[in-house]
Amino acid sequence: MSKKPKQHPTALHEKEGVSDSEITNTSAINSIKSKRQSQPTTDDLVNAILKGDITALSRAITLVESTNPQHLQKANAIIKQCLPHANKSVRIGITGVPGVGKSTFIEAFGTHLTHLGKKVAVLAVDPSSSLTKGSILGDKTRMEDLVKDKNAFIRPSASGTSLGGVARKTRESIILCEAAGFDTIIIETVGVGQSETAVHSMVDFFLLLQLAGAGDELQGIKRGIIEMADAIAINKADGDNLKKAKLAKVEFNRALHMYPAKDSGWQPKVMLCSALNEDGISEIWELIETYISEAKNNTFFEQKRNEQNKFWLLQTIDDRLKSDFYNASEIKKELSNQLALIESGKTTPFAAAEYLLKLND
Amino acid sequence: MSKKPKQHPTALHEKEGVSDSEITNTSAINSIKSKRQSQPTTDDLVNAILKGDITALSRAITLVESTNPQHLQKANAIIKQCLPHANKSVRIGITGVPGVGKSTFIEAFGTHLTHLGKKVAVLAVDPSSSLTKGSILGDKTRMEDLVKDKNAFIRPSASGTSLGGVARKTRESIILCEAAGFDTIIIETVGVGQSETAVHSMVDFFLLLQLAGAGDELQGIKRGIIEMADAIAINKADGDNLKKAKLAKVEFNRALHMYPAKDSGWQPKVMLCSALNEDGISEIWELIETYISEAKNNTFFEQKRNEQNKFWLLQTIDDRLKSDFYNASEIKKELSNQLALIESGKTTPFAAAEYLLKLND
Numbered sequence: 001m002s003k004k005p006k007q008h009p010t011a012l013h014e015k016e017g018v019s020d021s022e023i024t025n026t027s028a029i030n031s032i033k034s035k036r037q038s039q040p041t042t043d044d045l046v047n048a049i050l051k052g053d054i055t056a057l058s059r060a061i062t063l064v065e066s067t068n069p070q071h072l073q074k075a076n077a078i079i080k081q082c083l084p085h086a087n088k089s090v091r092i093g094i095t096g097v098p099g100v101g102k103s104t105f106i107e108a109f110g111t112h113l114t115h116l117g118k119k120v121a122v123l124a125v126d127p128s129s130s131l132t133k134g135s136i137l138g139d140k141t142r143m144e145d146l147v148k149d150k151n152a153f154i155r156p157s158a159s160g161t162s163l164g165g166v167a168r169k170t171r172e173s174i175i176l177c178e179a180a181g182f183d184t185i186i187i188e189t190v191g192v193g194q195s196e197t198a199v200h201s202m203v204d205f206f207l208l209l210q211l212a213g214a215g216d217e218l219q220g221i222k223r224g225i226i227e228m229a230d231a232i233a234i235n236k237a238d239g240d241n242l243k244k245a246k247l248a249k250v251e252f253n254r255a256l257h258m259y260p261a262k263d264s265g266w267q268p269k270v271m272l273c274s275a276l277n278e279d280g281i282s283e284i285w286e287l288i289e290t291y292i293s294e295a296k297n298n299t300f301f302e303q304k305r306n307e308q309n310k311f312w313l314l315q316t317i318d319d320r321l322k323s324d325f326y327n328a329s330e331i332k333k334e335l336s337n338q339l340a341l342i343e344s345g346k347t348t349p350f351a352a353a354e355y356l357l358k359l360n361d
Numbered sequence: 362m363s364k365k366p367k368q369h370p371t372a373l374h375e376k377e378g379v380s381d382s383e384i385t386n387t388s389a390i391n392s393i394k395s396k397r398q399s400q401p402t403t404d405d406l407v408n409a410i411l412k413g414d415i416t417a418l419s420r421a422i423t424l425v426e427s428t429n430p431q432h433l434q435k436a437n438a439i440i441k442q443c444l445p446h447a448n449k450s451v452r453i454g455i456t457g458v459p460g461v462g463k464s465t466f467i468e469a470f471g472t473h474l475t476h477l478g479k480k481v482a483v484l485a486v487d488p489s490s491s492l493t494k495g496s497i498l499g500d501k502t503r504m505e506d507l508v509k510d511k512n513a514f515i516r517p518s519a520s521g522t523s524l525g526g527v528a529r530k531t532r533e534s535i536i537l538c539e540a541a542g543f544d545t546i547i548i549e550t551v552g553v554g555q556s557e558t559a560v561h562s563m564v565d566f567f568l569l570l571q572l573a574g575a576g577d578e579l580q581g582i583k584r585g586i587i588e589m590a591d592a593i594a595i596n597k598a599d600g601d602n603l604k605k606a607k608l609a610k611v612e613f614n615r616a617l618h619m620y621p622a623k624d625s626g627w628q629p630k631v632m633l634c635s636a637l638n639e640d641g642i643s644e645i646w647e648l649i650e651t652y653i654s655e656a657k658n659n660t661f662f663e664q665k666r667n668e669q670n671k672f673w674l675l676q677t678i679d680d681r682l683k684s685d686f687y688n689a690s691e692i693k694k695e696l697s698n699q700l701a702l703i704e705s706g707k708t709t710p711f712a713a714a715e716y717l718l719k720l721n722d
Contacts, residue, residue, distance in 0.1 A: 076712060083706055168711055175709065224585060255619045258612075309703045309710050316714035321682040342670045345444055348536065349673035350529055351437060357681055 042074055046081045052119075052181040054153055064172045065158045079172055082179035087305070089178045090292055091185045093199040095225065096209030101235045102188055105209055105275040107143045112281045113184055114151040121182035122146070123173055125189045125199050126157035127166045153182060164319040167198040171312065174202065200228045201308050201315075204301060205288050208232045212241060212248035227259055230291060231269045233284055238274035245272050264300045266291060330359050403435055407442040413480075413542040415514060425533045426519045440533055443540035448666070450539045451653055452546045454560040456586065457570030462596045463549060464503040466570060466636040471504070473642045474545055475512040482538035483507070485549045486556050487518035488527045514543060525680040528559040532673065535563065561589045562669050562676075565662060566649050569593045573602060573609035588620055591652060592630045594645055599635035606633050625661045627652060691720050 040048070040059070048056030063075040094109075096102050110120045122143075146152045158169035174185050189199045200206050208229035226232075232252050237245035252270040261267070269287055273280030295301035325331060338352040347355075401409070401420070409417030424436035457463050471481045483504075507513045519530035535546050550560045561567050569590035587593075593613050598606035613631040622628070630648055634641030656662035686692060699713040708716075 079709060080712070083709065087706060172709065172711065224588070227585070251619075255616070258616045306704055310700060312710035313700070313703060313713050316711055317686065317717060318679070318683060320714065320718055321686055322679060325678065325682055339671060339674065342674060343667055345448060348440060348444065348533065349670050350533065350677055351441070352674050353677035353681065356678060 042077045042081070045078055046179075049078070049082060049176060049180045050085060054180070057153065057176055057180045058155070060176050061155060061169075061173045064176070065169050075172070079175055082175055086175040086178040089174075089183045089185050090205070090288070091174065091187065091203040092288060093187045093189065093196075093203035093206040094209065095189045095196050095199065095206070096235075098190060100209045100211055101275050102209060103143055105233070105235055105273070106186060106188060107146050108275040108278050108281050109284070110143070110146045110152055110186065111149065112278070112285060114146075114149050116285075118184045119151045119153075119182045120146075120149075120184045120186065121153045121155070121174075121177035121180075122186045122188065123155050123170050123177070124157035125163075125166055125170050125187060125195050127160060127163045127195060153177065153180075162319075163194055163198055164315070167195075167202070168312075168316065171202050196225050196228060201311050204295070204304065205230050205291055207284070207288075210234050210248070210252070211236055212244040226255065229268055230262075230266060231271060231284070231287055232256070233271045233273050233280070235273055235275055237272035238277050238279065242272075264295055264304070265298065266294065325360060328360055331356055334359060403438045403442070406439055407540075410439070410443060410537060410541045411446060415541070418514065418537055418541045419516070421537050422516060422534045425537070426530050436533070440536055443536055447536040447539040450535075450544045450546050451566070451649070452535065452548065452564040453649060454548045454550065454557075454564035454567040455570065456550045456557050456560065456567070457596075459551060461570045461572055462636050463570060466594070466596055466634070467547060467549060468504040468507050469636045469639045469642050470645070471507045471513055471547065472510065473639070473646060475507075475510050477646075479545045480512045480514075480543045481507075481510075481545045481547065482514040482516070482535075482541075482543035483547045483549065484516050484531050484534055484538070485518035486524075486527055486531050486560050487549075487551060488521060488524040488556060514538065514541075523680075524555055524559055525676070528556075528563070529677065532563050557586050557589060562672050565656070565665065566591050566652055568645070568649075570596050571609070571613070572597055573605040587616065590629055591623075591627060592632060592645070592648055593617070594632045594634050594641070596634055596636055598633035599638050599640065603633075625656055625665070626659065627655065686721060689721055692717055695720060 040056070045056050045060050049060060060075065060078050063071045063078065066072060066075070094102060094106065106122055110122060113120045143154060147154055155173065158166050158173075160166045160169070170187065174187075177185055185203075187199050187203055189195045196206075206228050208225060208231070210232055212234055234245045234248050234252070249270045249272055256268050256270065259268075271280060271284050271287065273284060275281065292301065295304070326335070334356060338347065338356060341347040342349055342352055401417070406417050406421050410421060421436065421439050424432045424439065427433060427436070455463060455467065457466075467483055471483060474481050504515060508515055516534065519527050519534075521527045521530070531548065535548075538546055546564075548560050548564055550556045557567075567589050569586060569592070571593055573595055595606045595609050595613070610631045610633060617629050617631065620629075632641060632645050632648065634645060636642065653662065656665070687696070695717060699708065699717060702708040703710055703713055
């Protein structure tokens with residue numbers, strides 16, 4: 001039995017349209033039309049980016065971050081033209097749990113670099129940002145000086161719930177920033193998830209920010225992050241905290257020595273700093289410069305970038321193969337059934353996999 | 362211009378066949394035929410396995426390890442019937458670098474368990490064994506007592522170059538061993554590769570064997586293995602080595618405390634043992650029993666097995682999606698071209714991935 005909508009009179013009436021309003025402002029319409037037409041072409045954007053135009057760079061990144069297929073096509077064309085001008089920067093990953101002082105550190109670190117004549121781009125990878133509305137870098141006011149610095153470019157994390165998607169966007173944004181002349185790229189991420197692995201695989205140097213704790217130094221840091229670090233900087237090493245920070249440095253050094261040597265031959269270092277007082281910042285940059293120069297000399301730098309590229313190629317393919325499979329409607333329907341059968345011991349994971357793969361054929 | 366084969370006489374001649382040899386031994390033929398017919402059916406094998414028949418168990422595992430599709434079909438049918446009788450054992454993973462004394466340890470540990478009335482199955486995951494012809498468990502003579510023990514079953518690693526394949530076979534063999542009444546399953550692996558992760562995801566308890574070294578204790582152990590360990594046993598803690606082993610215990614304990622707490626709430630322990638002198642073996646088993654009883658009480662045991670099953674379902678699907686993709690002939694041909702284009706900066710990993718995925722559509 002279908003319910004028939006009631007036909008009683010309502011307070012809402014639709015008025016007949018006016019065929020041609022006399023109050024139409026022709027000049028306003030023309031202005032809008034001309035603005036629409038003035039959307040820059042791919043070539044316009046590329047030329048402007050190569051000249052270091054920040055507005056063009058922002059626009060291109062917006063295209064990279066778009067979900068509109070036409071925008072993505074345009075983004076791909078721009079990236080392709082920018083590629084020969086990219087790959088010339090030092091890429092630094094910075095991670096640490098919330099509260100460690102990442103924004104203050106990046107403010108101090110970035111400002112130090114621009115004073116040295118560097119051009120610094122700060123990007124972020126935070127797949128949760130679409131939910132929390134940008135927990136990192138969302139609040140640019142926390143980086144007052146850097147925001148105003150004409151040699152710095154700050155861009156909050158692309159939004160998206162899939163780490164793969166966010167990572168792709170950030171990685172392509174790096175290329176655009178490099179083409180725009182930024183020679184130092186800082187990628188910020190939070191130290192609480194899988195995103196460190198993604199960031200680690202797109203940077204040359206990975207810096208972990210830590211606080212001096214109470215003995216249990218690694219608490220709260222996801223397993224494996226310590227191992228990815230090329231350096232650990234213990235922040236807020238000032239005032240009453242300095243003694244504790246010095247003790248923490250000893251502990252971290254001991255912990256780092258327990259790990260086997262890195263492929264690069266680099267022994268990760270522990271540094272103290274106070275981003276608030278701008279203490280220890282220049283020492284950290286000198287350490288990174290030493291690392292980069294050693295890595296370039298022993299060709300590890302080049303080799304790592306090649307491996308990262310290969311990793312991203314395979315990663316992108318794997319992500320797509322999986323998303324295509326699990327988004328197929330039959331699989332969506334049957335997957336939970338098979339999981340229930342496994343849980344009740346009626347099938348094995350391998351038999352269930354065979355069954356699902358056949359469904360998809 | 363095609364080359365025509367020369368038609369000159371050769372020293373090799375084919376003799377005409379003899380239509381019916383008089384020396385054919387009819388009884389021998391019948392004996393072979395009857396042996397062929399006597400291949401046990403699926404039901405025969407299942408019934409025998411459930412009665413604890415080791416020969417039937419070995420035969421079923423051989424089917425699991427076969428690459429013949431008919432054998433695999435039979436194996437799947439057997440596993441399905443065995444499933445309701447499986448899942449009742451304690452599964453223990455044991456790893457350690459070559460030279461740490463794994464075989465001696467498993468000999469002492471397994472014998473200790475059979476003396477307690479346990480039925481012990483020892484399997485191995487060693488994807489390299491097809492090349493090295495079974496580096497682990499291949500030489501059963503290293504476990505003289507356990508091999509002769511009627512309550513023990515030892516099976517070398519399945520062969521195969523793909524870890525995924527070897528892991529699948531081992532995981533299905535666990536089910537068969539459990540159905541045959543084995544209540545303690547030991548999975549051995551070498552501490553030098555990805556295989557620990559595979560073993561870790563199929564056992565309830567993961568034991569890392571170590572030696573007392575000279576300060577640099579974790580040297581040679583792949584990153585992350587320490588983190589997977591529920592206990593570290595320092596072997597060869599005897600004679601002149603005892604003092605060094607005790608120092609190593611302190612170091613390892615310190616290292617373990619640097620890691621965040623495990624999901625299970627379990628704090629990994631460091632033990633000393635001398636497998637050769639059978640010292641410390643019963644303490645390690647008591648520790649495992651404590652762990653299992655705690656994990657069963659707080660339902661972590663059940664929960665972990667469910668997660669492992671889900672992991673294996675997804676893992677099997679991912680492996681197959683990838684192998685289907687990368688084994689497609691167009692992809693094989695084009696992948697290296699795309700990698701070369703990436704390396705020379707002419708395309709991005711993402712654009713190359715798109716290109717390859719489209720090729721495969």
